[in-house]
Amino acid sequence: MRTTVPVVIAFLSGLVLAVSIFFRPDKTIIGQLEPELLVWVTIIGGFTLFLGAVSITRVNFNAVQRRKKGWGYSLLTLISVFVMALPSLLPSTWSPLFGDAEGSIYDWLFQYLDKPMMATMFGMLAFYIASAAYRAFRARSAEATILLLTATLVMLWRVPMGEAFLRSIHTALPEWINTYVMNGVNMAVQRGIIIGAALGAASMSLRIILGIERTYMGKG
Amino acid sequence: MNFWNKIDTLDRRWVYLLVAISVILPFILPVKLPVYITPETQQLYDAVESLPDSSIVMLTFDYYPSTIAETEPMSRVALHHLFRKNIRIVTVTTVPLGGPSMAEQVTREMAEQYGKVYGVDFVNLGYKANYVAVLKGMGSSIEAIYPTDNLSTPLSELPLMNEVKNYDDIDFIYVVADNGIVDYWISIVNALYGTPVGCGVTAVMAPKFYAFVSAGQMTGLLGGMKGAAEYELLLGQPARATTGMDAQSLMHLLIIGLVLMGNIGYFAGRRQKGKKA
Known part of the structure; x- marks a missing residue:
């Protein structure tokens, strides 16, 4: 059952999306199914992001709770995830600091911490590429x-x-x-x-x- | 240990120091060498230039904050060109990490310069998960995929979106990306719906897309910061990319020099070993 149901869902979804391209969406049921399925896919995609958030919380929470090696990094990860996510999930009607618009906590953290840090990490590649090219490109x-x-x-x-x-x-x-x-x-x-x-x-x-x-x- | 042996075993910290100097020095002492326009950049510029007044262009912010040095100048030149021509813009992103925020910030900043009004002249749709479904779904109905814009305003309340139902209402798609999403804009959107697609991608990605430009599936291509600098030159508005060209030039020359030195050291070392044997 645990194998058959996903295989049947994958088969039907794949078949409908592959075949529907040959049918007019305004005239046939199979043609209408395609846009409907695509909306479902984006909704499921949203849930997978939620699943990712749950997973990162669980893994790092366990690491902190059991004081595993490098648990301090896990704690920092948890703090970063929640400090960034929670204010952005609260409605901006409550306070301009909530939501993700300009001037919100999320926006501030993104503009002044996340963005420069990511650009710096990527920029450091230039040093490694230069060194690697010097040593390996023979x-x-x-x-x-x-x-x-x-x-x-x-x-x-x-x-x-x-x-x-x-x-x-x-x-x-x-x-x-x-x-x-x-x-x-x-x-x-x-x-x-x-x-x-x-x-x-x-x-x-x-x-x-x-x-x-x-x-x-x-x-x- | 002779000179070439020393070169062959040079401490990497010297390389790091040279890299730092090559990047910083041109910002203090700019050289400003001429930038030549490649045919691919010219093609993209001409495609946008040929769009009639009040056309609607979809501009994508498909890049992560890590590559903004290369990609943001492309978004800026695109916005300059589009706003200057009174073209209306719908921005989207397939990147969850920062994509919507960068689209919001850069577009609003540029719109302010040109006195453009949100909802009338431009709209930011933001991000939706699962890009293949998003790209394909927008072919049927943009509103079905994005019921609201990035700031949760229903699309029905935005005058521009009353004119944009799907790709049939989009005249051109201007993709700025640092990842594999470009393939899908071509293979799904251009191939299935026939909407012309032009791209700005990071320099490391650019070689792949010459095949699509040649096949006519892609209308013009900006490759890395140099592509953005060429576009700035075409617009007559030298900005960040043009400034960055000196640093990039010196960095490329440094890498070529290092590779050359490394090879000379390698062959000199081999020759010495051969003599001893």
Whole structure:
């Protein structure tokens, strides 16, 4: 029962959404089902976010309660989640500090803590990339050398200083890189990857609809 | 230990110091080298430029706060261009973490500059979970997916939304993103509903989308901060992206220099080992 019901739901939902595209929504029941199902999906999506909040609270609360290693971080996580979430859930009609509009507690925390911290974390990648490029990007083989030369050309082409340098060698060099590297070799390879990934996604969807793929239920 | 051995085993803290200097120095001593326009940026600019007065454009804020250095300048140039042309804007986001707040803040700030009125000239729909369903659902009815805007105002109370029922009423979709959502704007919205889609994406994502531009499924492409700088130049309003170009230039040159030095050190070391053997 625990396996059959989800498989039947997945089969029916997948089938309706796949078939409904061939039916007019204003004339047929199956055509009308599609927009209805899509609204359901967004509602279920909202519940999954709630489930995520419950899960993060449970895991971190347990860690704090049992004083597990690094429980201080769990406590900070819990404080962050609730300080950010609770005021934003309260109606802004009670106080301008509630809700998520400009001037609210949520907005203040987002603008002055969350946003700069996330940008800083991402910005730190520049240091690691520079260090990793210095250590790992070596012309050890013919393939690595081709990659190295192409990457160097594209990196030069993508910035004004590099572009000025390329133009000093030949005025049309940046346009050649755009035409032959980005719109040539790069595009051909990307098309192969995109088509391969799309075929993979289609076959995986079919496996789920037909009940062959069941890992989403925690079964192998 | 000779010079090249030392280069090969250089302490990473020196690399970090050079990176910090390369990023900070251009802001103190700007070089302001010319920015050249790529055909993909020109195509996006022309697509927006060719829209008639009072058209309706859907602008997306599909990015996380972590990439704002690259993506926010794109949102700003898009808003500049759209408001300047008296185009009405509907903003949406598929990113729960900060997407609605960033859309709200940036759009209202720009709208104030152009004297635009919320609900009449622009609307922020905010975020709804499960982006594939959201993108597909808006093809039938935007109101069914977003019964209210980001600040919980019913769509029926917003004059602009009385004219926008689904993608048939949208003239162009301007996607600014830092994640895989762009694929769905193309494969679901452009392919199924035929609405033209133009994109601004992070530099690391851009190579993937040349295939879509070439196929005509994407109308123009901004790649990273350079793309935004090119757009600023086309608008004649140099701003954040143009300022950032010097730092990015120096950073790219530093990485190329480091890779070059690393390789010279590597080959010099190998040659020495060969001689000893």
